[in-house]
Amino acid sequence: MTREHDDLLGLLAExxxxxxIPARDVSDADASRRTTVSELTLGGLIRHLATGERMWLQVLSSADGSLPEGMLDTAQYTMSSTLAHWLAEYSSAAAxxxxYVRSLxxxxxxxxxPxxxxxxxxxxxxxxRRIVLHLIHETAQHAGHADIIRESLDGANSTAQLA
Structure with a gap:
């Protein structure tokens, strides 16, 4: 593994x-609650990113342009199970x-x-490299969304939760 692998995977982990952070101590009810005019929810964002990481890994590992199952599924932003389930799925997808990226x-x-x-x-x-950068971009963008949703739920934000 190169230093570039370390740097990009380190940033993705960050x-x-x-x-x-915004999902800490959130109930399933709150994780599935809309707090803005958007359809986004905390649980839905985590589901989307877990699903997205799995799909991008399939794109990367197959390398043949095949369309991963579920890539066009617009329901991937809804929380269809418990928050704990999607947090575990996200952790597994990230690992x-x-x-895989370390093995390259x-x-x-x-x-x-696709x-x-x-x-x-x-x-x-x-x-x-570009796929990993895309995952970093997508995750960072949705981390901001998650912060806004959490603050709308109960006033908590990442700055306060880091303390």
């Missing part, structure tokens, strides 16, 4: 941990992603992306 000799490996309704007509290729 944003994952920031995402989970699987990290393990280089992050320069190129994989074909064709989706929003894809350009020609095949698209990303490096493993």
């Amino acid at each position: 944003v994952r941990s920031r995402l989970l 699987a992603t990290d393990s 000799p280089s992050l320069d490996v190129s994989v074909q992306l 064709t989706t309704p929003w894809s350009p007509p020609e095949p698209q290729f990303w490096t493993a």
Whole structure:
């Protein structure tokens, strides 16, 4: 594993941990509660990211452009089980992603992306590096959403919860 692997996986671990702060001490009822005009909920965000990590790992490991099952499922933002279930799924998906990325000799490996309704007509290729960067971006963006949702629930925020 290279220093780049360490750096990117370290940053991904950091944003994952920031995402989970707003979910501390939250009931299933609150984790599934909408607090803004958006459909987003804490549990739904965690489900989405757990599902997303599994799908991106499938894209990365298959490298053939096949569409992962559930990639077009719009229900992945709803909390269909308990918060504990989705936290465990997220932890498992994160461990699987990290393990696979660590096994790559280089992050320069190129994989074909699946064709989706929003894809350009020609095949698209990303490096493993870009996929990890995408996971960092997606997780950090949703960590901000989670913070807003939690603050709307009970006034708690990541700054106060870190103390």
